[in-house]
Amino acid sequence: MLLNEPRLQQRMTDVGLDAVVATAPENVTYMSGFWALPQWIRRGPQAYVVWPAPDNGMPEIITSTSTLDLVADQELWVSKVRRYGDFHADIRPSAAEDAVSERHLQLRALPGHSDAIAALVAALQQAQLGRARIGIDEAGLVPGHLEALKAHLPNASWVPATALLREVRAVKTGDEIERLGQVARIAERSIQSALAVAKEGATEEDLARAFHIKTVEEGALPVLGCIGFGERSALMNVQPSARELRAGEIIRFDVGGRFRHYRADIARIATLGEPPPQARRLQQALLRGVQHACDIIRPGMAAAKLFEAVVRVVQREGITHYKRDHVGHGIGLDGYDAPTLSAHSTEVLEEGMVLCVETPYYEIGRWGLQVEDMVVVRRGGVERLTETKGDIMVVPL
Amino acid sequence: MLLNEPRLQQRMTDVGLDAVVATAPENVTYMSGFWALPQWIRRGPQAYVVWPAPDNGMPEIITSTSTLDLVADQELWVSKVRRYGDFHADIRPSAAEDAVSERHLQLRALPGHSDAIAALVAALQQAQLGRARIGIDEAGLVPGHLEALKAHLPNASWVPATALLREVRAVKTGDEIERLGQVARIAERSIQSALAVAKEGATEEDLARAFHIKTVEEGALPVLGCIGFGERSALMNVQPSARELRAGEIIRFDVGGRFRHYRADIARIATLGEPPPQARRLQQALLRGVQHACDIIRPGMAAAKLFEAVVRVVQREGITHYKRDHVGHGIGLDGYDAPTLSAHSTEVLEEGMVLCVETPYYEIGRWGLQVEDMVVVRRGGVERLTETKGDIMVVPL
Structure with missing residues (x-):
């Protein structure tokens, strides 16, 4: 139920x-x-x-x-x-x-x-x-x-x-978590299908098409498909265009479909060929923020406390001026379920909540980097619904 | 614009x-x-x-x-x-x-x-x-x-x-009609892709998957995907299931995606192998209703008058007890734009309206048959946005 x-x-x-x-x-x-x-x-x-x-x-x-x-x-x-x-x-x-x-x-x-x-x-x-x-x-x-x-x-x-x-x-049943796990993994596999067509000259639309087709093949329906290259990866809600991919560029995915009415919302970064070293450093800082969240999340923790801890880790790990309005939110039938992981949230984490934990970083005119994972709050810590890690995925040139 | x-x-x-x-x-x-x-x-x-x-x-x-x-x-x-x-x-x-x-x-x-x-x-x-x-x-x-x-x-x-x-x-601009024409034809081609996988033992879900994949391939996004076999074709909003197709059965499509934000909504009937003669007769009556609408639609015509004329033709052509609440509606950014082609409508057709003209017939427990076309109201009559005809399409056994 x-x-x-x-x-x-x-x-x-x-x-x-x-x-x-x-x-x-x-x-x-x-x-x-x-x-x-x-x-x-x-x-x-x-x-x-x-x-x-x-x-x-x-x-x-x-x-x-x-x-x-x-x-x-x-x-x-x-x-x-x-x-x-x-x-x-x-x-x-x-x-x-x-x-x-x-x-x-x-x-x-x-x-x-x-x-x-x-x-x-x-x-x-x-x-x-x-x-x-x-x-x-x-x-x-x-x-x-x-x-x-x-x-x-x-x-x-x-x-x-x-x-x-x-x-x-906000607190999910077993049936809900089952569906959320499936749709999270469908989104991950759809990213892999999109990256399979990534090459010089491929367009954002090409990757989006491959992404959504995989989502449909797996029994879900497309909803969120923000896929941007290079400077367009810094557009928060980027809608796929005819922009062509060039060597060394960032590809940002902020994506997820709907499976048996339940939503996914995950983010991953790839590059065509070796990423600029600076991008790798920034992404590592963002990844450590999400990893830290996964380490400390427990039932009973205040959402605001989690927010502060995550922002502090990202700052310490290399983005000293990192600033965010939230570092995640619940997900379920709606893409933004409770709680909101923000500084001003009064919500408290509970066992059975399913969270999107995210640390996006946008530098307008240059790139957008991001990690967003889906996790379940369990008694002893988190259970990850996503299977891949948030490191930059390098597509060979 | x-x-x-x-x-x-x-x-x-x-x-x-x-x-x-x-x-x-x-x-x-x-x-x-x-x-x-x-x-x-x-x-x-x-x-x-x-x-x-x-x-x-x-x-x-x-x-x-x-x-x-x-x-x-x-x-x-x-x-x-x-x-x-x-x-x-x-x-x-x-x-x-x-x-x-x-x-x-x-x-x-x-x-x-x-x-x-x-x-x-x-x-x-x-x-x-x-x-x-x-x-x-x-x-x-x-x-x-x-x-x-x-x-x-x-x-x-x-x-x-x-x-x-x-x-x-309700009255569309040229840019809107261009998009509506594209999405209507995408829906038609997606039906062809679905029928390409129709065979004994194929499921409603198999056809829906093929339908939506084609829609995505053509640059649109899935919205409406009612595809039902046999007695399930009589479920008005049928959602694709694991039901397997058998020889001689009706396949009803009431479908359409979204292309550059504009919706399609068309209906077609197919059968696997020769249809029952009775189904063919009923579908012909429904088709003549839509054809009659296309013959008489003119700017200035009352929607209620069109409704009555269409229902009368379907009755005369073989479904003597045919009864409907409406025989169509406008379409655009929303799937149900004005006008509504119903007995109680006070709307009047205008040049530039885009209409879904439809004559569904549901016999619960047996089958659902339907024709739904998208047309533009032009000064001298209708311009069809759909290219295929509404006869039963026979998939060879």
Whole structure:
């Protein structure tokens, strides 16, 4: 299961919530397993999960009639479903012979509601939550929805819950870690495929194409593909261009796809032929920063303390003026899950968090260097999800 | 240019707006050319375009300091930029030698604002819009932002503008049609690549992999990949599974990637070996519906009238009980642009609209059949962006 149910229940108790309603795609998938295509590829389409506190009824998925096929076809741990809107389809005269079609027909036979908010209001009323304290994931609603909810259920009290759900998602379950490990290694292998086409005259686009093709071959989908050469490696969000690779140049990868909805975000540096000695020295300092993080990360450590320690190591190891806003972040269904490893973070590392630990260094007009690894916070230290090391990889000329 | 500027100005005049503020990613890209990675791959990161009416100042991009590299590297028709937030980077001691780095440094030297809303408020104040009537694209804001804007500029009046911008985007420019044509043909060629691996025992996932790889090879990125066999072709949003293909079965594709930010959405049907005669008859009826649409589409036609005509043709041609909620929609930066070709639509077709015209037919437990073409509304009729026809494609056994 993706959902860390004990953690959700604990946070709901802490805040005194009678129910939580997920609305953003990552939270809907997280709380139920349900991946509703329309809300993942566009803004606007609505799907929800209502999660009551124990004794307040059963969790429930609310989605459009046109997406019930996905409910029927996916393995979900929330079985109660409410639908809204119409979507016409015929039914084979003989009874459906396969389990998915049969379940699809059962779902379509449920009573329907006129729209998403009407369905949500009915679900909350039926669960006797009309006077309850309800955590509402405000991020996935469209403007006007919250006002409509308040008007329909004037005696309920509404607490914004997007931040709470992000906090719940921060500590991963075994199933989540399994997917994150797979997508991290897919990203590493995709970098290898990109480097296999690196040569003088190859373009950033050539490498990006090879990268994404490998990602697709491995069963993932492309998301992040920042690949830049030479001075373009210093562009933080560099989008692959027709710029050609020259001998001795830096190639910076800040990349990662999506595998079974889970994201990767890793960074590696390569050069075509021997790197400039200075680049090697800088990259070593950045690498030691990440290695130090991996050495000291423990449950209970303050994220801000980790930040300071990593920056200090990079400074000591050769980039005396090194300055960063953060040295990493959580990752999961979203590319920036909690915690944030920054100076001002008040978060504390916990067992089961999955972190991107990173030490990028940008010198505009010259190069960008970076190490970014994905690691799990375990009781005795970190478990690395990435298998390669962050040294500069030299592609022979 | 992607922006249809005369249409934007006209709509602003119609509604009496002194300025429009784009906030959703598709509207930011549309109005300026600026593609801000973070807001496209996540919800939350903010980038805006302020577009004043003539005589109210110059259009302006507002984005985070960490994304100024993308501003520098992209060809934009909005040159005024305002930044917010900090992002540390070093500068090569010698002056930057390439144009992108130089522009990047210039942008970073602009005065910064603390956050996105502070920057937006400053931009509006500087343009003397503190008492103006401002169209605000509510879709890209996060909850609380609109309230903050109202508090900072209490004398401005705020008009929701997401629907207005969608309406502006409905009539495409030549540059947009060029991209849409390319991505439509990429989708067609990707279907051919998928069919090249279709054989007994091949899985839906095998075909999806071949489809997406071709899409990437052609310079696009995967988005929509609904590919289903047999009874699974009747699942409207079917996600590729390990289901194996058998002789005589339907393969339904409802697919399309993203090329230079523009979407494709087309549907085709294939079978492995000869299709059941009944499937061929049904598909012919659906195809005649789309063909009829292509015959009668003209600027000035009511979308609802087109809907009725298409449904009537499908019914007459063999699916007497055919019933649909819509027979298509616009497409562009978003997969569902205006207009919607439905019975209740009040929209009217205009020259330069790009439409997905579709006649899906789902029989749950048996099969799904569909034709979906992309066409441009031209003065004398439609220009097809898809090159293949919607007949059943037979893959030899």
